[in-house]
Amino acid sequence: QVQLVESGGGLVQAGGSLRLACTASGHTFSYSIMGWFRQAPGKEREFVATMSRVGTITKYADSVKGRFTISRDNAKNTVYLQMNSLKPEDTAVYYCAAGVGAPTIDPDDYNYWGQGTQVTVSS
Numbered sequence: 001q002v003q004l005v006e007s008g009g010g011l012v013q014a015g016g017s018l019r020l021a022c023t024a025s026g027h028t029f030s031y032s033i034m035g036w037f038r039q040a041p042g043k044e045r046e047f048v049a050t051m052s053r054v055g056t057i058t059k060y061a062d063s064v065k066g067r068f069t070i071s072r073d074n075a076k077n078t079v080y081l082q083m084n085s086l087k088p089e090d091t092a093v094y095y096c097a098a099g100v101g102a103p104t105i106d107p108d109d110y111n112y113w114g115q116g117t118q119v120t121v122s123s
Helices: none
Strands: 002-007 010-013 018-026 033-039 046-051 058-060 068-073 078-083 092-099 110-113 117-122
Touching (some): 002 092, 002 110, 018 117, 033 068, 033 078
Antiparallel strands (some): 033 046, 033 092, 068 078, 092 110
16 A cells, blocks of 8 residues: 655745645555646546656646646655646645556546645635
């Protein structure tokens, strides 16, 4: 089993920045890809960003390209999401996920999920 714990969420004004972190523990050898998803009230969970184990492959949702950056520190079993130029529509609960195989935008391909961290962007 793998446990994922997110941190770094909070309240920020539009145009501001936040950095989310997600640290894995347990059988950390059992996953390769790590990604971020988000879910706003009344909406379905949506893909944000994902990265391969060595960071050679990254994917981003069109809505966050150029504003968000995913990175990971495998020595710390941690993945980060740097979020800049935040907009009110970025308000959501952000979830970290881990899985195997190639980086994918499909949440069904991820085996492990964190509890989520709230990000609120005020206008």
